[in-house]
Amino acid sequence: MRGLHNRAICRHGSRVNSAHSGSIRFFRVAGIQVFVHWSWFVVAWIEISTRLNVYSSPVWNVAEYLGLFGIVLLHEFGHILACRQVGGQADEIVLWPLGGIALGRPPPRPGAELWTIAAGPLVNVVLFPLLMLATMACESAGWSARVPDLGRFLFMLWSINKWLLIFNLLPIYPLDGGQILRSLLWFGLGRGRSLKIAAGIGLVGIVALTAWRLQQAPDDWIWTVVLAFFLGQQCVAGWRHAAALRAAE
């Protein structure tokens, strides 16, 4: 199970040109353009080729990796559609090796922000029983016995979705959980202070998460460091933005 579970953090933000430089247009649906960053293909190739012993044919490895990003994509669509529902602007999703980026700008109200963020993990909540039922149906119909790879594949999708949900709900800014915490604090503490507190908790959380992952999965240290760097960078940007907001307040 090495690897895949920490590949799907999602990030939100207003339109950032750098987010899709180096990306190719993948498809467009309901006015939402999905991009795939070139590095996604490189990492997909590495991930798939290092997990070849899991299934009897590499076709299943490819299907599993595509399944992971299918789940990530649905999660990002959750953010985008919720953002539009509350009157925000959102029309781009970028897939990259660490997960997905939903580019959107909800109106600056805590309720609008809260719904935009919460809708992503809610997609995983809905997928949880559906994937469990699919795994169980496959088992009881005897398909898992006839095609063991199919049973394993469905179980892996269920497991990946579960870990995506748990990981993204950690109250560590900029993960969804940290942003939900920030939106909740915003109701009572205002825009700047809530972001400052969430980013502060996020920095402590990133250090703890990194130490824990280095101990739990020492072989996966490269990804742990990449993840820590990415989250830390976003968190510091959040902290600075909070300082600017407080100065403006």
Ligand SMILES: [Zn+2]
């Ligand atoms: Zn998300």
